[in-house]
Amino acid sequence: MLRIPCPFCGLRDHAEFDYEGDATVTYPPLDAPEDAWFEAVFLRENPRGRHREYWRHTQGCGAYLIVERDVTTHEIFGAELAHPGMASAMEGAA
Amino acid sequence: MTGFRLDAGGVVDRERPLKFFWDGKGMTGYAGDTLASALMASGERVIGRGFKYHRPRGVMSAGVEEGGAIVTVGAGAKRVANVRATTTELVAGLSAHGQNAWPSVRFDLGRINDQLGRFFAAGFYYKTFMGVLGTGTFEWMQFEKLIRRAAGMGRASREADPDWYEVVNDHCDLLVVGAGPAGLEAAAAAADAGLDVILADQDFALGGDLLGAAGPVGRANPANWLSKRLAALSGAVRLMPRTTVFGLYDGVVAGLVERVTEGLAAPSPELPRERLRIVRARRIVLATGAIERSIAFGDNDRPGVMTLAAARTYARRFGVLPGRRIAAVTTNDGGYADAVALAEAGAEVTLLDSRWARNPLAEAAEKAGVTVRQGGVPVKAEGAFGLRRLWVGDHLGGGRARPEEACDVDVVAVSGGWSPVVNLLSHRKVKPVWSDHLACFLPGETTEPIHVAGAAAGVWDAEACAASGKAAGLAAAKALGAWGGTVPNAPGPNGWEAPIDPVYEVSAERWKGKRFVDPQHDVTTDDIRLAHREGFVSVEHMKRYTTLGMATDQGKVGNVIGLALMAEASGRSIPETGTTTFRPPYTPVSMGALAGPERGAHWRPTRLTPMHEAVAASGAAFVDAGLWKRGWYFPQPGETMAEAARREVAMVRSSVGVVDVSTLGKIAVQGPDAAELLNRVYVNGFAKLPVGKARYGVMLREDGVAFDDGTTWRLSETEFFMTTTTANAGEVMKLLERLLQTRWTDLRVHVSSVSDGWGGVAVAGPKARAVLSKLIPDIDWSDAAYPFMGVREGGMKIGRGAIPVRTARLSFSGEKAWEVFTPADYGPHLWKTVLKAAEKAGGGAYGLEALDCLRVEKGHVTAREIDGRTTLEDLGLGKMASRAKPYLGSALKNRPELVRENRPRLVGLKPVAEGARFRAGSILCRPGERSAHGVGWVSSIADSPSLGWIGLGFAEGGLEAWEGAQLVAADPVNDAATLLEVVSPHFYDPSGSRMHG
Numbered sequence A: 001m002l003r004i005p006c007p008f009c010g011l012r013d014h015a016e017f018d019y020e021g022d023a024t025v026t027y028p029p030l031d032a033p034e035d036a037w038f039e040a041v042f043l044r045e046n047p048r049g050r051h052r053e054y055w056r057h058t059q060g061c062g063a064y065l066i067v068e069r070d071v072t073t074h075e076i077f078g079a080e081l082a083h084p085g086m087a088s089a090m091e092g093a094a
Numbered sequence B: 001m002t003g004f005r006l007d008a009g010g011v012v013d014r015e016r017p018l019k020f021f022w023d024g025k026g027m028t029g030y031a032g033d034t035l036a037s038a039l040m041a042s043g044e045r046v047i048g049r050g051f052k053y054h055r056p057r058g059v060m061s062a063g064v065e066e067g068g069a070i071v072t073v074g075a076g077a078k079r080v081a082n083v084r085a086t087t088t089e090l091v092a093g094l095s096a097h098g099q100n101a102w103p104s105v106r107f108d109l110g111r112i113n114d115q116l117g118r119f120f121a122a123g124f125y126y127k128t129f130m131g132v133l134g135t136g137t138f139e140w141m142q143f144e145k146l147i148r149r150a151a152g153m154g155r156a157s158r159e160a161d162p163d164w165y166e167v168v169n170d171h172c173d174l175l176v177v178g179a180g181p182a183g184l185e186a187a188a189a190a191a192d193a194g195l196d197v198i199l200a201d202q203d204f205a206l207g208g209d210l211l212g213a214a215g216p217v218g219r220a221n222p223a224n225w226l227s228k229r230l231a232a233l234s235g236a237v238r239l240m241p242r243t244t245v246f247g248l249y250d251g252v253v254a255g256l257v258e259r260v261t262e263g264l265a266a267p268s269p270e271l272p273r274e275r276l277r278i279v280r281a282r283r284i285v286l287a288t289g290a291i292e293r294s295i296a297f298g299d300n301d302r303p304g305v306m307t308l309a310a311a312r313t314y315a316r317r318f319g320v321l322p323g324r325r326i327a328a329v330t331t332n333d334g335g336y337a338d339a340v341a342l343a344e345a346g347a348e349v350t351l352l353d354s355r356w357a358r359n360p361l362a363e364a365a366e367k368a369g370v371t372v373r374q375g376g377v378p379v380k381a382e383g384a385f386g387l388r389r390l391w392v393g394d395h396l397g398g399g400r401a402r403p404e405e406a407c408d409v410d411v412v413a414v415s416g417g418w419s420p421v422v423n424l425l426s427h428r429k430v431k432p433v434w435s436d437h438l439a440c441f442l443p444g445e446t447t448e449p450i451h452v453a454g455a456a457a458g459v460w461d462a463e464a465c466a467a468s469g470k471a472a473g474l475a476a477a478k479a480l481g482a483w484g485g486t487v488p489n490a491p492g493p494n495g496w497e498a499p500i501d502p503v504y505e506v507s508a509e510r511w512k513g514k515r516f517v518d519p520q521h522d523v524t525t526d527d528i529r530l531a532h533r534e535g536f537v538s539v540e541h542m543k544r545y546t547t548l549g550m551a552t553d554q555g556k557v558g559n560v561i562g563l564a565l566m567a568e569a570s571g572r573s574i575p576e577t578g579t580t581t582f583r584p585p586y587t588p589v590s591m592g593a594l595a596g597p598e599r600g601a602h603w604r605p606t607r608l609t610p611m612h613e614a615v616a617a618s619g620a621a622f623v624d625a626g627l628w629k630r631g632w633y634f635p636q637p638g639e640t641m642a643e644a645a646r647r648e649v650a651m652v653r654s655s656v657g658v659v660d661v662s663t664l665g666k667i668a669v670q671g672p673d674a675a676e677l678l679n680r681v682y683v684n685g686f687a688k689l690p691v692g693k694a695r696y697g698v699m700l701r702e703d704g705v706a707f708d709d710g711t712t713w714r715l716s717e718t719e720f721f722m723t724t725t726t727a728n729a730g731e732v733m734k735l736l737e738r739l740l741q742t743r744w745t746d747l748r749v750h751v752s753s754v755s756d757g758w759g760g761v762a763v764a765g766p767k768a769r770a771v772l773s774k775l776i777p778d779i780d781w782s783d784a785a786y787p788f789m790g791v792r793e794g795g796m797k798i799g800r801g802a803i804p805v806r807t808a809r810l811s812f813s814g815e816k817a818w819e820v821f822t823p824a825d826y827g828p829h830l831w832k833t834v835l836k837a838a839e840k841a842g843g844g845a846y847g848l849e850a851l852d853c854l855r856v857e858k859g860h861v862t863a864r865e866i867d868g869r870t871t872l873e874d875l876g877l878g879k880m881a882s883r884a885k886p887y888l889g890s891a892l893k894n895r896p897e898l899v900r901e902n903r904p905r906l907v908g909l910k911p912v913a914e915g916a917r918f919r920a921g922s923i924l925c926r927p928g929e930r931s932a933h934g935v936g937w938v939s940s941i942a943d944s945p946s947l948g949w950i951g952l953g954f955a956e957g958g959l960e961a962w963e964g965a966q967l968v969a970a971d972p973v974n975d976a977a978t979l980l981e982v983v984s985p986h987f988y989d990p991s992g993s994r995m996h997g
């Protein structure tokens, strides 16, 4: 069981979360050409080692997190809120 | 001679005799016995039968590694097969049976397989199916059925499990696995530092090897040492006997299974049989001990051949001597104390040490009455139903022997060395490291917060194990900041004076006889060499080909021997040959424990709409739709489902019908940028939707394929009420959250799922307006004031009060219709009030079956059509897409495959012959040209009261290619084919005149 430190809810089992894909992909604007969208939707790097990935705390607060995880060892280095506004609000609250 | 109970000794309670049954025969053991020790004390020697050859087997160990005494316990629904007699706690009334044998383990007709041995060598099944051995495949298939019946494990009960199980989520600072000297000391040290400690052990008694120890702990009597430690731990740590830590997982999480009712003769039904405890620990100490290996020699599976430590454990822990004349066999110093213990218990013991050099321990052993023979090895055992004789030979080195003499013995107790239990660390992908010096795998290094102590780390001496455990406990406390001292140096591996002689197999020229490596799966040394000759060089391939280590003990005894033999055959060292990988579970875990309470109806939640009880009271038959129970149809006396649905459809078309639509997904979309968000996710425009209006919208996935549809109502400038399909409610919510939280983070919008907050009905039919205008008088229901797609809020009169309602003029049926929602708690009132008024007007309730028929008649699509493969154009909705704005999926929806001319597109279907029927899922083929893929498929069908049997489907090129032409609905599963005509999907009122005005 991976253990993910949700900034809202604390350290939780990964069973409470949904994996939501690569967090390093930058999606183009809606009116961008097909090629740009093709790349964003279909093409993925699969590097060994550390990944930044989205996890949604579905069975908890519902927030989208960016989790840094080593895909070889499953070590988790940390998690932050994906929404920059929410992330800075959390920092202000802390 | 057979085993017998000693007058004194051991930790069994001779004051508490327990009656039990073996193959129906009444026997008596004592509290503290295992089934194996009680059977041994009762003189039983043959307990099991081998898997392939059906050879009689006896008790081979005193623990989880058992490969011989595998039995079936209990009867009826509570029958459990493949149980190790060596770990089964004896309780009064326990009933056990031998398995793999007919009629009994003592007389078994299946033993003929032993004579057919040449057919059962490694890879038997592969060869059989490849036709190498036999005449024709068919004959061999028949033969194989017979062999399968004869070769196999016990049979599980076919009845539902009457017991219940629970799952507990738990946390602790330190989890200590194993309650031997190392585990006890680790737990004590950590508890002293104030840590929350769980100490779990698979045995029903705590103490590990100390329960029947061969020698003292340092100078202390082991029983005294143990009771002092247990008294100190009681209350200070969470002691969990009968609890197996079966797996270690990511995040320092361990899977434990507690056998709650084990040891109880008549457990209360309030108790779960087992409890799965998922422990999130901060650190773990593995004090899992070591397992003694046997040696492969001729017929080393005969009843009476066991490990040396097991023989000593039966004598010292259970007070049972396995035999009177015992040949103790050792390759290491550890065997001496065990031989002495057996001699002290009254056996006549000869110790064969494979090493020629006079051992320093020999003198003391001889003083205790043990005959020591240096350089002696076992060659061949005799006595199919119980050992009678052992051929002993001189060790020529490397396991080769020259037979010298036959000794009359009734037990051969063998120590081929010890294997530290590295299994749990192996679950964490930590490779064990081979030690030539100790002839075993030692635990490898890990970066995780896991410590290994005691015999699991290759420490053989009890006092050193205790010191090793204490060091691990202190190291854990220090790492967790609970203790600030200096951790003492832990004793390293070993504890023997003279080095071990790595003997895995004893062979002598011209001496036949099977030499078993894995007795439970009947894998012999010849099987391993055969696998090597046939090219299985990788140890992983060898294991799969021979099935070594694949029985319920998972190779706890045999893996290292197999690896050593493979290394020898291929001329490589053991580390070069490979390693041994263990995966969870450590010992078998019942499916019931893993499922916990999630079985039967509790396998998944059941969702009921807020008005479910009221709908049921109206006479609904329900159907499962995902997690939901939905009103399916409302039969009148004597009506079938089809008759009721046809009546309900006709009622909606001629009068008025009421249907529960509470299952629709509902999302509150709020904020200054709410309209902008909707405008980006729907293919059609939402930016200019006026307040008080609703719009039908379709969403695409970002890859351009259609995703979901529904209506969204504008309640104010900044607030929308979005509805989604029942099936996609969660997925749409997730998509909006993902977009808002990760991509369009500048949009000032908040979305909340309000699906469970509202109950709703659709009221459809020519009399719908008349019904609603009376019930909700504060809304102007005239066509001019409340046009098609209008949204109005008001109050529905209930008695002297009113409930708030949110309404919209929408039609899924093609009739004049409204959806009416109310806060969930008012749902039953809404249903009862509207239904009563509809009935007064000559209408009534309708269900999902009629709803589906009404929409098929109109050619409306649902999830059967929006199935994740179809595009907007395929669905006939291409005109909805805005050209004025981009939207999610617009960039990729024009990829070549998605705009291909002859893609299957939506068509209407009806049979050519009157009264003919066809099924959804059928393949559409050209007449006379039935091919696997055809030119399309049938997605939905309906039994329309006005139009007969009709359907929707997809055909290559759509209506343009097929209108008026014929296709066959081929249904090969049901061996049916129906000739159809392709028509417009808008069967009923294509102009939409009925829903307007």
Ligand SMILES: [Zn+2]
Pocket (backbone or CB within 6 Å): A006, A007, A008, A009, A010, A057, A060, A061, A062, A063
């Ligand atoms: Zn959370």
